[in-house]
Amino acid sequence: MQSSKSNKTDAAQKQVVSSAVINRLPRYFRYLRELLRAGKTRISSGELAKMMNLTAPQIRQDLNCFGGFGQQGYGYNVRYLYTKISDILGAAEGYRAIIIGAGNLGRALVRTPMFAARGVSTIAMFDVDKNVIGCNFSGVNVYSMDELESFCDENGVDIAILTLPKTSAKEVTERLSTSCVRGIWNFTGIELGTYEHVKIVNVHLGDSLMTLCYEIKAASDSDDIAGSDIDEKNNETDGTNK
Amino acid sequence: MQSSKSNKTDAAQKQVVSSAVINRLPRYFRYLRELLRAGKTRISSGELAKMMNLTAPQIRQDLNCFGGFGQQGYGYNVRYLYTKISDILGAAEGYRAIIIGAGNLGRALVRTPMFAARGVSTIAMFDVDKNVIGCNFSGVNVYSMDELESFCDENGVDIAILTLPKTSAKEVTERLSTSCVRGIWNFTGIELGTYEHVKIVNVHLGDSLMTLCYEIKAASDSDDIAGSDIDEKNNETDGTNK
DNA sequence: TAGATTGTTAATCGATTAACAATC
DNA sequence: TAGATTGTTAATCGATTAACAATC
Numbered sequence: 001m002q003s004s005k006s007n008k009t010d011a012a013q014k015q016v017v018s019s020a021v022i023n024r025l026p027r028y029f030r031y032l033r034e035l036l037r038a039g040k041t042r043i044s045s046g047e048l049a050k051m052m053n054l055t056a057p058q059i060r061q062d063l064n065c066f067g068g069f070g071q072q073g074y075g076y077n078v079r080y081l082y083t084k085i086s087d088i089l090g091a092a093e094g095y096r097a098i099i100i101g102a103g104n105l106g107r108a109l110v111r112t113p114m115f116a117a118r119g120v121s122t123i124a125m126f127d128v129d130k131n132v133i134g135c136n137f138s139g140v141n142v143y144s145m146d147e148l149e150s151f152c153d154e155n156g157v158d159i160a161i162l163t164l165p166k167t168s169a170k171e172v173t174e175r176l177s178t179s180c181v182r183g184i185w186n187f188t189g190i191e192l193g194t195y196e197h198v199k200i201v202n203v204h205l206g207d208s209l210m211t212l213c214y215e216i217k218a219a220s221d222s223d224d225i226a227g228s229d230i231d232e233k234n235n236e237t238d239g240t241n242k
Numbered sequence: 243m244q245s246s247k248s249n250k251t252d253a254a255q256k257q258v259v260s261s262a263v264i265n266r267l268p269r270y271f272r273y274l275r276e277l278l279r280a281g282k283t284r285i286s287s288g289e290l291a292k293m294m295n296l297t298a299p300q301i302r303q304d305l306n307c308f309g310g311f312g313q314q315g316y317g318y319n320v321r322y323l324y325t326k327i328s329d330i331l332g333a334a335e336g337y338r339a340i341i342i343g344a345g346n347l348g349r350a351l352v353r354t355p356m357f358a359a360r361g362v363s364t365i366a367m368f369d370v371d372k373n374v375i376g377c378n379f380s381g382v383n384v385y386s387m388d389e390l391e392s393f394c395d396e397n398g399v400d401i402a403i404l405t406l407p408k409t410s411a412k413e414v415t416e417r418l419s420t421s422c423v424r425g426i427w428n429f430t431g432i433e434l435g436t437y438e439h440v441k442i443v444n445v446h447l448g449d450s451l452m453t454l455c456y457e458i459k460a461a462s463d464s465d466d467i468a469g470s471d472i473d474e475k476n477n478e479t480d481g482t483n484k
Numbered sequence: 485t486a487g488a489t490t491g492t493t494a495a496t497c498g499a500t501t502a503a504c505a506a507t508c
Numbered sequence: 509t510a511g512a513t514t515g516t517t518a519a520t521c522g523a524t525t526a527a528c529a530a531t532c
Contacts, residue, residue, distance in 0.1 A: 020523065022456060026449035044489065056489090057525055064491060072490040073532040089452045090459035104350035108405075111346070114431070114448045118455065158458065163350075183458040185451060189356070199461060201454040203447065206356045207268035209427060210331045212443040213360065214264060216400065216425040217332035219441060262499065286513065298513090299501055306515060314514040315508040491530080501520070508513085 017065045024062055025089055027052065032082040033117070044075035091119040095183075098157050100172060101164030102127040102135070102142045105187060109163065111138045123155060128168075148172075152179040161185045259307045266304055267331055269294065274324040275359070286317035333361040337425075340399050342414060343406030344369040344377070344384045347429060351405065353380045365397060370410075390414075394421045403427045 031052055035043060045056040052059075063069050063076075069084055070076045086092055097115065099106045102125040115122050125142040127133055135142045143151060151157070160181045162169055169188040176184060177195045186192055186202045194200070273294055277285060287298040294301075305311050305318075311326050312318040328334055339357065341348045344367040357364050367384040369375055377384045385393060393399070402423045404411055411430040418426060419437045428434055428444045436442070 018523075023453070025456065026446070026452040029452060030446070030448070046489080055525065057492095057527090058523090060490065061492085061524080068491065070490050071532060072530070073488045075489065088456070090455035091452070093455065093459060095455060095458065104346040104353070108346035108350055109447075112447075114451065118448060118452055120451065120455065159454065182461070183454045185454050199454060199457040201450055201457065203450050204268070204272070205351075205354075205445065206272070206360060208443055208445050209356065209362065210268040210271060210333070210360055211265070212401065212425045212427050212441060213332035213335065213337060213362065214267070214330070215441040215443065216337065217335055219424070260499070288513080297501065299503090299516095300499090302514065303500080303516085310515065312514050313508055314506070315512045317513065487532105489530105489532085492528090494525105494527080496523100496525070498523080499521085501518105503518080504516090506513105506515080508511105 021062050021065055024054075025085060028059075028062075029082070029085050029089060029091075032078060032085060035078045036082055040078050042075050043078055043081075045070070048076075086119070089118075093119065093158075095120045095158040096156060097122050097159035097161055097185075098151070099125045099140075099161045099163060100127075100145075100148075101125075101162065102129070102132050102137065103163060106161070106163040107137050109161065110140050120159065122161075123157070124151060126151075127164075145172075148175060149179055152176075152181060157181055159183045159185060161187070163187050166190050263304050263307055266296075267327060270301075270304070271324070271327050271331060271333075274320060274327060277320045278324055282320050284317050285320055285323075287312070290318075328361070331360075335361065335400075337362045337400040338398060339364050339401035339403055339427075340393070341367045341382075341403045341405060342369075342387075342390075343367075343404065344371075344374045344379065345405060348403070348405040349379050351403065352382050362401065364403075365399070366393060368393075369406075387414075390417060391421055394418075394423060399423055401425045401427060403429070405429050408432050 031048065045059040048054075049056040049059050060070070063081075066084070066088055069081050097120050099110055099122060106125055106127075110122055110125060122140055125137065125140055126145050126148055127142050128145050132142050133144045157180060160176050160183070162172065162184060164172065166188045169186070169190055169192065173184065173192045173195075177198055181198060183199045183201070184192065186200055187205075189202075189204060189206060191202070192200055273290065287301040290296075291298040291301055302312070305323070308326070308330055311323050325334075339362050341352055341364060348367055348369075352364055352367060364382055367379065367382050368387050368390055369384050370387050374384050375386045399422060402418050402425070404414065404426060406414065408430045411428070411432055411434065415426065415434045415437075419440055423440060425441045425443070426434065428442055429447075431444075431446060431448060433444070434442055
């Protein structure tokens with residue numbers, strides 16, 4: 001059923017893929033999973049574009065950065081495309097993650113199915129609080145921070161999730177930078193600097209909150225100016241945080 | 243000390259400000275707050291550009307969408323610029339927020355200084371669990387979901403923060419859509435649809451996690467290809483989630 | 485075959501960067 | 509005044525959209 005022709009994912013990518021494209025991939029992943037769940041087997045770029053508030057040629061351009069995943073006259077096979085996008089995003093790598101900071105945020109995260117859905121397994125939590133060390137949340141044990149390095153070495157940890165107080169974030173990052181950890185998912189809100197062997201992705205919840213405040217303000221501002229349509233065009237976004 | 247000349251924030255903006263610019267504003271806000279904290283009184287576009295991994299003309303262009311905040315030969319007054327950006331983003335509006343869902347995530351959020359730093363006050367939490375209703379977290383009371391509409395009406399709630407299970411998200415959103423609430427900050431990971439009078443900003447933590455997975459994978463891929471510098475250029479970002 | 489829809493090139497649009505006159 | 513740095517226009521670059529031939 002699937003085109004056996006030129007599959008560019010196996011070969012090196014033609015050119016550097018722009019970050020505009022990369023940033024859309026997790027959204028494709030999300031919508032495709034939803035389609036899969038809904039039992040849809042095929043989809044055209046036009047249909048998907050309508051769902052996602054994009055244009056059909058944009059979707060075709062994006063996907064063609066990685067390979068010819070569709071079929072002329074047919075469209076895209078949902079399951080096939082989903083697995084391809086998963087591969088591109090590294091969801092098939094089976095990354096192992098630890099959560100550093102077993103407070104409310106850490107506990108909230110460990111319970112979500114988000115990790116499993118993306119091929120990431122949360123194998124441990126760490127904390128400094130003796131009352132929390134030894135506890136178990138959703139089947140994940142809390143270890144002492146003293147065991148951080150040895151645990152990482154022994155278990156081949158790929159990702160560290162920082163849900164600890166700002167004050168100790170920098171110090172912990174330094175410790176991680178010399179471990180086998182390859183990525184840090186940073187919820188502390190502070191900048192951690194750059195490290196050669198560790199990728200850092202920051203979650204700036206405050207930025208997101210401010211975006212909401214801005215949109216509320218902009219909406220009421222344009223209400224005030226009777227007949228004005230300033231910024232109304234922004235309303236046609238789907239509210240996704242870019 | 244400050245230029246008394248053309249201040250465009252008071253008047254209507256010349257033209258629609260692009261979303262590329264809007265999305266950078268919370269970052270400016272963050273860096274300026276940091277500069278303020280560090281006691282810096284003035285900064286040039288060049289200095290700020292270096293800090294933020296942008297270019298100087300880009301910063302000047304961005305800021306000039308809203309007004310002439312700087313002074314030739316001097317640069318920008320940090321405090322003045324900070325208050326201007328705050329105003330543009332609506333941090334001076336004094337928005338009132340409620341947190342719907344007093345689980346771990348809700349409790350983690352209510353404790354952060356994020357809200358106060360952005361002029362938002364969290365005035366209540368809501369939950370369906372009788373064991374949680376009546377509790378108090380960081381000085382914020384948990385109310386029954388039955389009281390949602392009446393509380394919003396009586397207290398002029400602007401923002402609802404959804405930290406409840408996916409399953410009830412849609413129903414609660416419907417209820418909110420006919421209230422005075424003007425913005426929803428959605429942590430549930432599902433799409434809530436669009437409403438005429440309510441702005442929705444989604445926090446897709448899963449997307450952010452996938453970005454990290456992609457970067458880890460891309461880094462190890464380019465290691466594999468000896469001598470190749472594919473995608474290495476992406477390393478010069480500051481890791482900020484766009 | 486006819487219809488549909490992709491993959492891909494060319495055209496357009498928008499955002500970033502360069503340059504420089506204005507001016508503090 | 510001289511030096512510095514903004515505000516702003518013009519040039520470049522990159523991303524999106526339009527168009528269409530290829531082909532399932």
